[in-house]
Amino acid sequence: MEKANELIGEMAFHNQVLPEDIPKIDLYIDQVIQLFETSFADSKRHPDEKILTKTMINNYAKGKLFYPIQNKKYSRNHIMLISLIYQMKSALSINDVKRVLDGINEKAEQKExxxxxxxxxxxxxxxxxxxSFTTELKRQTQQAADQxxxxxxxxxxxxxxxxxxxxxxxNLYRRVAEKLVDEMMKKGEEA
Incomplete structure (x- = not known):
């Protein structure tokens, strides 16, 4: 159980781009990258790891994972969408992330x-x-030790x-997420 507490202490659960951390003005790409590097610094596995790069953001834009930016600047909404993309891409394919966010992007662009x-x-x-994760990690750690x-x-x-x-x-959580994405796609095709 000590190992579980040690692991939990090392986890950066608090790392996130919070709405209050996002400036009220639109940001250039380098400023967006800096915001993410600062917000997620403690969650890096290795110190030289990049949280977000210009290439990543440009690929998200080309792939239409978020609605178009204006004058090479990213709004607060864009930053929140990029944060969602950042979180989802670790478990879902980029195509699945796009499918999940399509409706949100459309509504955000239309201000709906x-x-x-x-x-x-x-x-x-x-x-x-x-x-919930903290509780479950302690349980799984104890169960593995008991075995x-x-x-x-x-x-x-x-x-x-x-x-x-x-x-x-x-993997169980990822598979459930993928199943929900597939159901979204099926409903979209039926409509």
Whole structure:
């Protein structure tokens, strides 16, 4: 259980681009990158890892993952959409992310949705998920240790079991997300 607490202490659950961190003025691409680098600094696996690059943002724009920018500047809404893309792309394909965000993009561009309110709802869910994750990680860590407690070198075996269990859990969540994307696509084709 000590290992779970240690891991939880090292996790950067608080890292996010918060609405209050986004300037009220539109930003150039370098400013957007700096905002993300600052906001997600603690969640890097390696110090030289890049959170966001010009190429990534340009590819998102070319792929129409967010609605067009004006005068080479990114609005608050664009930054919130880029944050959602950043979070989703780790589990979904870029095409799936585009499918998920198509309706939101359309409504945001037409000003038919308060994107900041939607984004704040996402952040609330994210905090709830972090709490649930903490509880579940402790449970899985204890369960892995219990499975190998009688075996020599049980610490290493427990770590491997825990990694395998976490990857499996991650895959289950990813597969559910993909199924929901497929259902969105099916409903879209039927309409």
């Amino acid at each position: 949705i308060d994107l900041e309110q939607f984004y704040e709802s996402y952040l609330v869910l994210q905090q709830t998920n972090a709490g 190998v407690e009688q075996v020599e070198d049980s610490t290493e075996l427990a770590r491997v079991l825990l990694i395998a269990s976490l990857v499996h859990t991650s």
